Amino acid sequence: MNRTDRLYALVEELRAVSPRPRSARWLAQRFEVSARTIERDIAALQASGVPIWAEPGRTGGYVVDRAHTLPPVNLTAGEAVAMAVALHRLGGTPFAAAAGAALRKLVAVMPAADVAEAHRLAGRVHLIDRGPATPVPAAVADAVAARRVLRLRYADRSGADSSRDVEPLGYLGNSRHWYLLAWCRLRDELRCFRTDRIRSVHPLAEVVTRELDPADLDIPDRVISRLSLV
Known part of the structure; x- marks a missing residue:
């Protein structure tokens, strides 16, 4: 999976489970990259305006605001x-x-x-x-x-x-x-x-x-x- 596809998939993964968080470690295993790569990807998405924030704590992780991330299409x-x-x-x-x-x-x-x-x-x-x-x-x-x-x-x-x-x-x-x-x-x-x-x-x-x-x-x-x- 190239980086562009991974960035899109990251947002969709976070949207699917929102408001529950996903940890960098979980996402790294899901996309078969390092946790550091996930952190760089999240930072890039945040810089582009995607409303992602980090929840601290043992059960924390990254969360995306579904209300402010519109889907790319809306099928009937x-x-x-x-x-x-x-x-x-x-x-x-x-x-x-x-x-x-x-x-x-x-x-x-x-x-x-x-x-x-x-x-x-x-x-x-x-x-x-x-x-x-x-x-x-x-x-x-x-x-x-x-x-x-x-x-x-x-x-x-x-x-x-x-x-x-x-x-x-x-x-x-x-x-x-x-x-x-x-x-x-x-x-x-x-x-x-x-x-x-x-x-x-x-x-x-x-x-x-x-x-x-x-x-x-x-x-x-x-x-x-x-x-x-x-």
């Missing part, structure tokens, strides 16, 4: 899950580990409420293989995130249209298509709607309270994977 819950879906497709490539580390860094600086919402949304995405590259209609994605009942005009495999009021519960993606997992009020059961067959979408005012039980998918755990933000 939807943006974080979008990144997780994209990074899932990197599985098996030389960049898979680096991509996962990048996502964890971004999630670490998100507000706690947004992290909780991102985990909730990620839990509603189920993938077979690496998932598809085909798009999902924006109105569908917005309604799933907002937990709104949808009125769909949907074409079956023969091309015949029907109108359905559905409660969106999540997504299922395989190597070719995205499917909207939703409770169909017409059929009174869980149905998978292929998103490229959705002709029109009209969000209703009603809020979805039903939750998806993964067991209802009737897909073996060895086949299906779920998104992770950590």
